[in-house]
Amino acid sequence: MDRILLLPGDGIGPEVVAEARRVLEAAAAQSGRSLAFEERPIGGASIEACGEPITSEVLERARASRAVLLGAVGGPSWDHLPPDRRPEKGLLRLRKDLGLYANLRPASVFPALLGASTLRPEVLEGVDLLVVRELTGGIYFGEPRGTALVDGRREARNTMVYDEVEIARIARVAFESARGRRRHVTHVHKANVLEVSQLFVTVVDEVARGYPDVELVHQLVDSCAMLLVRDPRRFDVILTSNLFGDILSDEAAMVTGSLGMLPSASLGEGGIGLYEPVHGSAPDIAGKDVANPLATILSVAMMFEHSLDAPEAAVAVRGAVDAVLADGHRTEDLLLPGETTETIGCRAMGDLVLERLGRAR
Ligand code: NAD
Ligand code: IPM
Ligand code: MN
Numbered sequence: 001m002d003r004i005l006l007l008p009g010d011g012i013g014p015e016v017v018a019e020a021r022r023v024l025e026a027a028a029a030q031s032g033r034s035l036a037f038e039e040r041p042i043g044g045a046s047i048e049a050c051g052e053p054i055t056s057e058v059l060e061r062a063r064a065s066r067a068v069l070l071g072a073v074g075g076p077s078w079d080h081l082p083p084d085r086r087p088e089k090g091l092l093r094l095r096k097d098l099g100l101y102a103n104l105r106p107a108s109v110f111p112a113l114l115g116a117s118t119l120r121p122e123v124l125e126g127v128d129l130l131v132v133r134e135l136t137g138g139i140y141f142g143e144p145r146g147t148a149l150v151d152g153r154r155e156a157r158n159t160m161v162y163d164e165v166e167i168a169r170i171a172r173v174a175f176e177s178a179r180g181r182r183r184h185v186t187h188v189h190k191a192n193v194l195e196v197s198q199l200f201v202t203v204v205d206e207v208a209r210g211y212p213d214v215e216l217v218h219q220l221v222d223s224c225a226m227l228l229v230r231d232p233r234r235f236d237v238i239l240t241s242n243l244f245g246d247i248l249s250d251e252a253a254m255v256t257g258s259l260g261m262l263p264s265a266s267l268g269e270g271g272i273g274l275y276e277p278v279h280g281s282a283p284d285i286a287g288k289d290v291a292n293p294l295a296t297i298l299s300v301a302m303m304f305e306h307s308l309d310a311p312e313a314a315v316a317v318r319g320a321v322d323a324v325l326a327d328g329h330r331t332e333d334l335l336l337p338g339e340t341t342e343t344i345g346c347r348a349m350g351d352l353v354l355e356r357l358g359r360a361r
Contacts, residue, residue: 001035002034002035002066002307003038003064003066004037004066004067005038005039005040005062005069006068006069007040007041007042007058007062007068008041008042008071009071009073009087009091010043010045010074010283010286011072011074011281011282011283011286012072012282012291012346013073014071015071015286015289015291015293015347016072016292016346017070017071018350019297019347020069020296020297020299020300023354026354026357026358027313027317027357028304028308030316031304031310033310038061040057040058040061042058042087042091043073043091044073044074044077044078046087047081052090053073053088053089053090053091054094059094059098062094062097062098062272063097066273066307067273067275067303067307067308068272069276069300070274070276071277073087073091074086074281092141094274095135095274096136098266098268098270099136099270100135100136100266100267100274101137101166101268102132102170102266102267102268103135104264104265104266104267104302105130106130106131106302107130107253107255108127109124109255109256109257110256110261110322111326112322112326115336116336117254117257118254118336119229119232119255123230123233124232127255128181129232129235129237129238129255130177130237130238132173132177132240132245133242133244134162134166134167134245135242135245135266136166136242137161137242138241138243139159140242142158142160142161144159160196160243162199167200167203168203168207170239171187171203171239173267175207175237177237178237182236183215183236184215184217184236186224186235186238186239187200187201187219187239188219188220188224188238188240188244189221190221190222190244191220192220204216228251229251229254238252249278253278258333258334259279260279260291261294261295261298261334262279262298263277263295263298263299263302264276264277264278264299265302265303265305267306275299275300275303275307276296276299277295278295289345290343290346291331292332292334292346292349293349293350294321294331294353297317297321297353298318301313301314301318302314316360317357319360320354320356320360321353321356323356324352324353324356329348329349330343330344331346331349
């Protein structure tokens with residue numbers, strides 16, 4: 001019996017997690033796995049219910065779980081709060097507390113969605129990349145941080161800091177991942193300006209010596225952002241720090257056609273995995289049953305692979321998603337601006353994936 005903690009969160013979080021849970025239950029049953037679910041608030045929902053973006057009880061429940069499935073946090077109701085009390089802090093605390101330093105964000109093209117991206121199909125065909133983002137360090141967590149009044153002027157500061165141990169362990173995740181793929185790592189940095197990036201280059205080179213079968217390229221982050229839309233096929237594994245990975249993964253989402261398609265897994269040393277879509281709480285479409293649940297459903301596939309030791313269930317879930325898209329079903333986000341094809345809602349997309357999963361038995 002594997003314990004799964006559900007943290008739906010805010011905005012479209014509860015809508016997409018509800019669909020992903022149904023798929024998780026069905027695919028687990030098919031592969032003879034039994035799961036026990038618990039649900040707790042996080043983010044804005046937790047601020048409303050408990051006065052803080054995550055409670056120690058929820059952190060304790062997460063530590064007692066095999067895996068955590070999270071929707072999204074944040075929204076305009078809490079945007080006025082200081083960083084330390086915002087919904088996003090709940091998510092950051094969860095990642096840090098569980099030691100989830102390795103964030104895997106795969107972006108590949110579903111053939112049926114080749115026409116759904118704003119990028120040209122001939123540029124996209126065959127794109128299959130993996131962003132390996134460092135998740136528990138860097139400018140997100142560095143001290144000192146905060147705001148102050150200095151000589152009568154408001155001042156704010158954040159600190160980007162990494163030590164060699166943090167860099168080496170995320171680099172190893174990237175090289176190990178590359179061994180199961182096309183054996184190519186692009187390390188993305190800003191070493192022409194930042195000392196932190198210079199240390200990254202040095203330590204990544206040291207780690208690379210242990211992987212002579214994997215090709216390594218160092219790429220400046222600004223030109224990487226350009227190359228991601230010019231020629232995304234050149235990338236296999238992208239290894240980068242917390243902030244650059246956050247930004248580049250949303251950009252990479254556009255090779256899949258929509259941010260609503262990009263899943264993620266966050267892993268560490270403790271054996272617990274956190275699975276969440278890359279997108280946020282999408283307050284502009286929350287509560288309307290129009291969100292695309294596929295990023296969260298594909299995160300469930302990653303959970304089967306990385307936490308539940310059920311690769312066959314991961315294949316089944318991805319196959320069901322592929323088939324539903326091949327049949328032409330689309331949520332609104334998968335249409336190009338101006339396109340008028342008929343669309344389906346979040347719940348209906350969940351229904352179709354479940355139906356396909358059932359047929360695959
Ligand atoms: P967002 O990712 O929520 O939305 C960006 C755009 O993409 C919006 O137009 C939204 O409607 C669309 N979109 C996102 N997911 C979609 C889906 N599944 N289906 C269809 N359309 C989708 O980013 P934002 O609007 O910049 O941020 C909103 C809030 O979400 C902020 O409070 C932010 O801090 C938070 N956020 C949370 C997470 C997380 O919990 N992991 C990630 C990113 C942003
Ligand atoms: C993400 C999100 C988070 C991040 C926010 C909500 C803290 O943007 O998971 O990509 O910046 O890591
Ligand atoms: Mn982000």
